[in-house]
Amino acid sequence: MIPVLLVLVLAVILFGAGFAVQALWWIAxxxxxxxxxGFVIRPAVSGGKRSRWYRW
Structure with missing residues (x-):
């Protein structure tokens, strides 16, 4: 009985990890x-010059 429960727990953990990795790929x-x-659609600043959309 214990080996069956361990296999089920392992399956649930691996399924959860697989779902998390898939979700992270979509987010990325x-x-x-x-x-x-952001590089294509940038707001124009005064003087007609284009600015960066990020602040680094």
């Missing part, structure tokens, strides 16, 4: 798209 893809759009 969205952040990448927003980051790339």
């Amino acid at each position: 893809a969205v952040v990448l798209v927003v980051w790339l759009l």
Whole structure:
């Protein structure tokens, strides 16, 4: 009985980790798209010069 429970717990842990990794890939893809759009869609500042959309 204990080996069956250990296998079930391991399956639940691996399923949860797989779901978390998949969710992190989707979040990373969205952040990448927003980051790339930031280079294309930038607000113009006075003088007609384009500024950076981030502050580094």
